Amino acid sequence: MAYRKIKANKIFDGYTFLETNKVLITQANGIIETIVDVKDAGDDIQNFNGIICPGFINAHCHIELSHLKNKIPQQTGLVEFILQILKYRNADEDIKQHAMQLADQELYNTGTVAVGDICNTNDSLSLKKHSKIHWHNFIEVSGFNNDIAETRFEIAKNIYEQFCKLSLSNSIVPHAPYSVSTKLFNLINQSAIGKTLCIHNQETLTENEFFQDKIGGFLHLYESLGVDITSFLPLQKTSLQYWLPQLKNAKKIIAVHNTFTTQADINFVKNKKTEQEMYFCLCPNANLYIENTVPAIDLLIKNQVNIVLGTDSYASNTQLNIFEEIKTIQKYFPNIPLQNILKWATINGAKALEINDKFGSFEKGKIPGIVLINNEKATRIL
Numbered sequence: 001m002a003y004r005k006i007k008a009n010k011i012f013d014g015y016t017f018l019e020t021n022k023v024l025i026t027q028a029n030g031i032i033e034t035i036v037d038v039k040d041a042g043d044d045i046q047n048f049n050g051i052i053c054p055g056f057i058n059a060h061c062h063i064e065l066s067h068l069k070n071k072i073p074q075q076t077g078l079v080e081f082i083l084q085i086l087k088y089r090n091a092d093e094d095i096k097q098h099a100m101q102l103a104d105q106e107l108y109n110t111g112t113v114a115v116g117d118i119c120n121t122n123d124s125l126s127l128k129k130h131s132k133i134h135w136h137n138f139i140e141v142s143g144f145n146n147d148i149a150e151t152r153f154e155i156a157k158n159i160y161e162q163f164c165k166l167s168l169s170n171s172i173v174p175h176a177p178y179s180v181s182t183k184l185f186n187l188i189n190q191s192a193i194g195k196t197l198c199i200h201n202q203e204t205l206t207e208n209e210f211f212q213d214k215i216g217g218f219l220h221l222y223e224s225l226g227v228d229i230t231s232f233l234p235l236q237k238t239s240l241q242y243w244l245p246q247l248k249n250a251k252k253i254i255a256v257h258n259t260f261t262t263q264a265d266i267n268f269v270k271n272k273k274t275e276q277e278m279y280f281c282l283c284p285n286a287n288l289y290i291e292n293t294v295p296a297i298d299l300l301i302k303n304q305v306n307i308v309l310g311t312d313s314y315a316s317n318t319q320l321n322i323f324e325e326i327k328t329i330q331k332y333f334p335n336i337p338l339q340n341i342l343k344w345a346t347i348n349g350a351k352a353l354e355i356n357d358k359f360g361s362f363e364k365g366k367i368p369g370i371v372l373i374n375n376e377k378a379t380r381i382l
């Protein structure tokens, strides 16, 4: 059998940097065989300058919005951003398909092997039939009034069933706490047994203001969209403390953004009665794009919560490149060791999407992809 033997200045195995002088041995197709000392590796070792690590897991993306690249103005705040998306998201089919193909290629070339991808439509179905990337499809549903809950859920279920013909990696998920009614949360929760769900969480301060006191920018959003919120009463609790108890059936939940998540919210997560695993997904370049802010990552680390990384979409990012998210985290939080951030980008993401049997680390039998990091860039080499 033909093997590949790979050595680099440093090897990160999904958990930690290995001692120097280790060689990663894979089968020709990329299945991990073993890691050995260089003295036991024999001949034909390929040497790379830089860091070798497993393929990245992008836990939050919206590939179907790729045609919005450079369309949405930056730093307008979330409410204006949402209104802009609704204005620009429709486009000709060939424009959307072409943009998605370019995005898929970029994800692959920059080392992403698996994506947790939000789908509001079946637009990405044909791309995913041929993509070399693993996709978990989060079929997203919204509707803030109870009377449209069943109709909206049926539409999502129809899209979900179309994706199920392609793969089993799918779940129906709420868009955000401020766009999903309690009845719709209930329907989603009923379909969530054994599933990984995700939700956009605390992406703006306004989100907490709305749930706590029914004030702030969301009132403008509902008015602009013609959504009647007269029956909604202020809850005196934050967004996270409102939505989390409504998704009790989910096996795992990926809370995305967390830009305004506080210690009280993290305590609430830690004290919840269910066994479900929580993951906090960071998309710092999108947070900078929309709100010109970054989450309190140091607070998340202090609390030892599970962290994963995402890019969000081309509506709120200038690239779909996990290594650029890593660089932004290093820029704003220079004291976080690279080893920790790489772990978020690899094994943690694989666990969140329940694909750690195949992805996320250099362990025998897995086929995680191999990424080379050098000259401030990440490139897929296998």
Ligand SMILES: [Zn+2]
Residues within 6 Å of the ligand: 060, 061, 062, 118, 200, 256, 312, 313
């Ligand atoms: Zn998003």
